[in-house]
Amino acid sequence: MSGAGLERFLVVDDETFMRSMIKRVLGALDYQNVQTAAHGREALEILDGGEIADVVLCDLNMPEMDGVEFLRHLAGRQFRGAIILVSGEDRRILMTAESLARVHELNVLGSISKPVTPEAIKVLLNGYAPAEAVPRRRAAPEFGIDDVRAALEANQFEPFFQPKVSTADRSVQGAEVLARWRHPEHGLVPPGLFIPLAEREGLIAPMTDQIFAKAMKAGSSWAMEGRKLKLSVNVSVDMLTDLAIAERLYRGAEEAGFDPANLMVEVTESRLMQDLASTLETLVRLRLRGIGLSIDDFGTGYSSMEQLKRVPFVELKIDRAFVFGAHKDADARAILESSVDLARRLELVTVAEGVEDEDDWNQVAAAGCEQVQGYYIARPMAADEFGDWLETYEDG
Ligand code: C2E
Ligand code: CA
Numbered sequence: 001m002s003g004a005g006l007e008r009f010l011v012v013d014d015e016t017f018m019r020s021m022i023k024r025v026l027g028a029l030d031y032q033n034v035q036t037a038a039h040g041r042e043a044l045e046i047l048d049g050g051e052i053a054d055v056v057l058c059d060l061n062m063p064e065m066d067g068v069e070f071l072r073h074l075a076g077r078q079f080r081g082a083i084i085l086v087s088g089e090d091r092r093i094l095m096t097a098e099s100l101a102r103v104h105e106l107n108v109l110g111s112i113s114k115p116v117t118p119e120a121i122k123v124l125l126n127g128y129a130p131a132e133a134v135p136r137r138r139a140a141p142e143f144g145i146d147d148v149r150a151a152l153e154a155n156q157f158e159p160f161f162q163p164k165v166s167t168a169d170r171s172v173q174g175a176e177v178l179a180r181w182r183h184p185e186h187g188l189v190p191p192g193l194f195i196p197l198a199e200r201e202g203l204i205a206p207m208t209d210q211i212f213a214k215a216m217k218a219g220s221s222w223a224m225e226g227r228k229l230k231l232s233v234n235v236s237v238d239m240l241t242d243l244a245i246a247e248r249l250y251r252g253a254e255e256a257g258f259d260p261a262n263l264m265v266e267v268t269e270s271r272l273m274q275d276l277a278s279t280l281e282t283l284v285r286l287r288l289r290g291i292g293l294s295i296d297d298f299g300t301g302y303s304s305m306e307q308l309k310r311v312p313f314v315e316l317k318i319d320r321a322f323v324f325g326a327h328k329d330a331d332a333r334a335i336l337e338s339s340v341d342l343a344r345r346l347e348l349v350t351v352a353e354g355v356e357d358e359d360d361w362n363q364v365a366a367a368g369c370e371q372v373q374g375y376y377i378a379r380p381m382a383a384d385e386f387g388d389w390l391e392t393y394e395d396g
């Protein structure tokens, strides 16, 4: 792929008028190769169909899939193009969305408040650097669904564990289970490269089962050594419409010898609130079986107090966008503090994700967060390594 291009544009906006307006503005700047999509899903279809966009201009306020969720999907696909956010909302929401996108390691040029002017676009495009010039962590291998299917057969998916500790005394409260693919050639593959694919192609359930079974086995062996940890598993919203899932998780834990009362299910806020009607039954069933419910990536889904009250959550995890750098970003801090406040009123345990250094730690502790998860304490680790880590951490 040549890195020359600032040529291909994709405009995502639900308003026909805005789409043609932005297209005209780009045309006036001599950019003729402009595709448009009326919503996030259409834009993803265009990109999944092999079209390349050097720059995506994306409206934040769209029905169905809002701009924030769209960004998450772009991140999951390791999108390398540049992004310009457009919104009629006030500056603060744009800024927060911008920092969220950066946390996802997307290449954000900046944001524009409507109305969109040629000058505003021009200024942002001047900051454009082609993907090759943007440092990337690794050359991401491309996987297809057949690779995932083969990996399932070969039993290559496994759980990694990242500790959650108490802000009060740093004691270990539990761990989050994070999916990894131990690939014979590519080594450890992070979930962003296979979870969205598995979700799209209907393989997320068997993959989750494979990871879950191994996690329960590890959890029960730690319990036998006298370390009763809470384990949190990520469950895709797609799986919650399956009415048998609560029973399956409960049995899976029991059969492995892991106390289901120490099991927690994490569901992502933004996806959940869209599908609440079809998932509420499963959520209630999980609670009836004594399994905890945690609302994940909180702050990215704009849930209302009313919506939150309808779901029997026990824990709220604040997205790392509002933790990372909160000590120097007043907007992120405001969201962090209001999330903690909301959680307290709903009697939920608060967990801050993505605490990377002492400044972050002090900030979330001051905000009143009860637990912390992040590189500052430890990175996610394979089961053996996590067992060793526990021993040295508790000694030290
Ligand atoms: P998540 O549930 O929000 O998980 C937290 C992510 O933040 C993990 O990324 C973790 O490694 C990362 N993280 C933790 N501490 C820090 C920190 O201090 N700094 C930074 N920069 N990152 C930190 P990971 O493991 O790559 O997982 C990404 C996402 O993939 C997860 O986000 C979750 O949404 C999804 N995922 C992971 N495992 C599963 C799974 O088994 N099933 C499903 N459905 N989704 C999963
Ligand atoms: Ca999670």
Ligand code: CA
Binding pocket: 296, 297, 317, 319, 320, 353
């Ligand atoms: Ca999270």
